[in-house]
Every structure is written in C-alpha cells, then in structure tokens.
Amino acid sequence: MAISPAVKQSLPPPSLPGFEHVRRSWNEHLQAYTARILPGEFYVTRSGEGISTTLGSCISACIRDNLTGIGGMNHFMLPATDASPEEAWKATNLSAATRYGNYAMEHLINEIMRNGGKRHNLEVKIFGGGRILANMTDVGRRNIQFVRDYLQTEGLKVTAEDVGDVFPRMVIYFPSTGKVRVKRLRSLHSNTIAEMENSYLSHIKEAPVSGEIELF
C-alpha cells in the first residue's frame, strides 16, 4: 500500500542546503522519492519525500514540526565505552559517548528549526536499538536508553516507537505527514547491517566530535 499518493516526477524535489550529497531514488512500492541515509548521517526536508534507513543496534529519531511538516531523520549510535552498558550513558553527560548522541540529536533538531520548524510543534518517533547479533553485548539497549533520556531532558514527547528486540529494521519516514513504515528485516541481513554499523563505529572512535554545537 502506498503511503504517499505522489505521482512520479522526473526529478526529486530540490534538497535543502547541506543535504545535496544524500542519494535519493524513486521508490516504486511507495510511489515516492526517498533519501537514503547511512549510519552517522541525517537528512531534513520540507518536501513530501521520504527518508529511509536500515537499522541494527543504531537509533533513528524521526522529528517533525507537525504544523508545517518540516522534519527529518538521523541515524546514530553511542561509541562503546569501558563502563557497563547500564552505567555508561548515565556516568556523566560529558562522556564522549553521550556527547556523540547529543551531537546527532541536536544537529537534527537545529536543522529542522533553522528551516522554520518550531520547537513546541516537534513530534518525535524513535526506532532501532535491536540486538541483532546473538553473541554481541546489548549496545542497542544503551542507545535506546540514551535517546529516551535525551528526549525527556529536552521535554520532547515520543509519539511512536519500535525499538529493541532482535530484528534489524528498515524505516521510511515522511516528515510532511509524519507517516512512517517500519519493516522488520530477516536475520539474513543482520551481519551486513552490523558490519556497516561497525565501520561507522570505528570511524567515530577515531574522529571524536568537537563540542561546538549551536543551541537554539
């Protein structure tokens, strides 16, 4: 079932400044253009297009202004720390791990507001955090804990979520309507997704984020 009634256009709608590099393609099944983001990326749009990603233990927050339909999606995870999964994210919000999560969330929210979104209109949905490999510590849970804590601190309400469990997920989000399609993926894809996430993880370990985030 198509969740967006758009008619195929020869070209995708223009992207917002800063997002030109994100690859977009026509999704025949959904009858809409979708931008596909990878671990560590995010995307914000004012058009009726979708944003898609595949998640293992990573988290995607889908955030939109529910009046104007401006919104976007991120895709991130916290870098591993030596602390236990239960304590790692709580230990101190200055830890590199939490700072990376803050960075991913603030980048998305700031970009939505820079493009006209209003903070009091923001509607949030969260996905991912699966424990997709049986022999892996449950890093997904730590990511879920982080995002819940972050949103609570920021006073942002989660209106829908599908997190945890053992499945990889494919998420397609339409900021203009707030509709989201979550498809659980077969374990056949678990290793491929875990490998993408691991290479992203080793990348963020090597390149810690700077503290320069402009807060609105």
Place this chain on the structure above:
Amino acid sequence: METTPSELVKDIGNLASLPDVYYHINHLVEQPNSTVDDIAKAVARDPAFTLRLLRIANSPLYGLSSHVDTPSKAVSIIGTQQIRSLALSMSVTHAFAGLPNDLVSMDNFWRHSLLCALVARFLARQMRRCDPEAMFTAGLLHDIGELVIFNRMPDKAKESLLHVLDSGDELPVNLAEQEAMGFDHAAVGGELAKAWNLPALLRECIAFHHDIKAARQYPREVALIHIANILAQMAEVDTLDREDVPPIDPQAWEITGLQEGLVEETVREAQSSIAEVEALFVGNS
C-alpha cells in the same frame, strides 16, 4: 570466465557431503524388496545417528503414544519413505558445517530453514496430498544454495544483499543474485541436489521455489514450498502483515488448493515449535 551453478557445486563434495547412513537408507528404500528390518539394520550401523533418530521419534514433533526404543520400531511407525526423508533432514545441518561464511550465522540460516520445514509439514498435513515428511525435508533444504554461494562467492553474495538493502528490501534476494551473478541460490541448490543425487521431488522444490511455473513433475510440492518460504519469513519477523514479506505467487494457492485463511494458524504453529525443533536438528550432538 563466467561461473555457473554446476561448476560452483562441482567440488563441494570435499566440503559438504551426506553421511553413509543416509546413502545406505536411501539405497534400501529404492529397492522394492527391502524390508523394515533391512532399513533398521542400516540405521543401527550408525549408533550416534540411531540415538538422534530415537530422540526425534519420541519428541512432540511426532507425538507418538508409544515409546520408540529401537530402530526397527522407529522405521515401522514412521514409515520407510519417511525415514529416508528424516535421515536427510538429520544429516544436512551437519553436512554444511564445513561450508562456513561471514554473511549469515548458521543458527540464523537454519532457523529460517527449520521454520520453512515446519510450515511445509503443517501445510502438507492440511492438504493431505503431499507427504508431510518429504515436505519438511524440502523446506529444510530449500535455501541450501545460499550456503554454497555465501562460501564460494562471498563478494558477489554481499553485493546482492547490499543491493536488497539499498532497495529498501523491495528487491527480492534471488533477483539481486541474478543481477550480480547471472544465477540465484535456487539454481545452485538445484545443482547441489543433483550432485547429491537427491530425489527429483526435492530437486524441484529447491530449484523452483522462487519460480513455481518452472516445476515439471512436482508442481504441487513446489508451490507448497514457495508458500512455506514466505510464511517462514512471517514467522521469523513475527508479523501477519503480508506487506512485510515478499508476495506469494497467487498461482501457488490455486495449485495447492490451500486456503489463504490458514496463514495465521500456520505461522503461529511454526513459531510455537521452532525452539524444540532447533534443539533436535541443530543442537550439538
């Protein structure tokens, strides 16, 4: 040079092969004058196999009222044709231990295969026209070509899976494989079944489960495995929404005469039995 499915399985014999006990049973079942006793003796020659067979015969999978404590009792109660199928099912997970890969864990691979086996067996019982034991084996074997591809052509296999993810999981795996390699896991599985000299019924179910129109002698069984594969995916990701899995060829319902209303019950049934069946068929012993 282009690789072909038959080249791919040519030297598989050294890496994955079926045990003698299977070939002994198979040979006897194909002899019209073999007795239950002959087959029981062939079973008894492999004590480890006998132990596993008795454990399975006494499990809820069979739900037999009397205790099965000898090979001859197992053969006479379960049936000679059925013992051959079961012997193959019991052997195949071991046979592939020598073909490891980095793309899918063996546990995950066999879970999908066993879910398909359970679904196929359940549907065959509803249909009353296919042998449930043979369909269990066919379900268990339907994707064996994947293990060959994943082991022999890991780069191409990974390229196919990435392509599937890139499409938002809309592109079926078999079509992604055809694009990347010129053939798919069904074709490779069919060739392996041929190399292993498996019965034609199994060969067709393996080779044509994505393309039921290609079936020759066993269209009904092939259509059943086609349906079972999709329902097994529903059981795995715990959904009853048909949008979450690849489409079932409408012809498959017509050919099997199965009612689509059976889907929920079948998926639930497979989910409730999977842990036990995993312990019996993939467990370490």
